[in-house]
Amino acid sequence: MGWFVELPEDCISNIISRTSPRDACRACSMSLGFKSAAESDIVWEQFLPSDYPEILSGSAAPVVFSTKKELYVRLSHSHLLLDGGKMSFSLDKESGKKCYMVGARQLSFESTDNAQLWNWKSSPDSRFSEVAELLNVNWRVNILGKFHTRLLSQKTTYVAYFVFTFPKGIIHGRESACTSIRYLNKRENVTYKAAIHTSTTRIPTCRSGRQSHQSRHRLGQRRRKDGWMEIEMGQFFNDYGVDGEVEMRFSGFQFEKFGLIVEGIEFRPKHDSQ
Helix, strand or coil: CHHHHCCCHHHHHHHHCCCCHHHHHHHCCCCHHHHHHHCCHHHHHHHCCCCHHHHHHCCCCCCCCCCHHHHHHHHHHCCEEEHHHCEEEEECCCCCCEEEEEEHHHCEEECCCHHHHEEEECCCCCCCCCEEEECCCCCCEEEEEEEEHHHCCCCEEEEEEEEEECCCCCCCCEEEEEEEEEECCCCCCEEEEEEEECCCCCCCCCEEEEECCEEEEEEECEECCCCCEEEEEEEEEECCHHHCEEEEEEEECCCCCCCCEEEEEEEEECCCCC
16 A cells, blocks of 8 residues: 555546545545545546536526535535425435436326316425425325436446325325336336325335246335435436436326325435345
């Protein structure tokens, strides 16, 4: 190790930049020389997406930072609002891969009379200015969204999550729903069956099987750190670059006697533990 620390700082920074954000943070604790090299802009520029200047320019609020590491930490611990506040962006803390959430205003709520089924309102718990609330009716829910994969990190497996909650005061109930995600220019379709509980005390065991080009899972919701709930809609490998577009669909079966509040659909890179 002695010869390594005698290398020029720029050389050490270039070596560390070929590792990972986690490794760079570990290098900071090795010595003062390593700390300076590991925190340099040379390192953290490599961990940021190449188009980050363009992403920052579309932010609804100015993004102020003094170092590239400071910017990385900010983007991996919070989100930016883009597209007029209808979409959010952040970085995966472990890998630096891009994460996006499509707000409810960017989704299509299909029904025979959309105005009578859904109510748009603000929520202090949401990152977006408006969320969609299903009125207390007995109706099949059908929500559709599309997303261009050019915005995501390339050669990466992504998981799409349906982000939702229920009105306060709901203490029981259970409904089933189907979610699917597919490339619009591919024939394969990934379909999930989810059991949604208005009480979070029970979460069903996941089961998986395969039939033809479909993958069917039984999933339960889980509570997010931001207080919302999510269920996995499906996974896909982003190998279509600028030409790819995925379609996400959520179909609930007659949500009776309680509402459903939709914040959006989030795309996050899959981790090895998933």
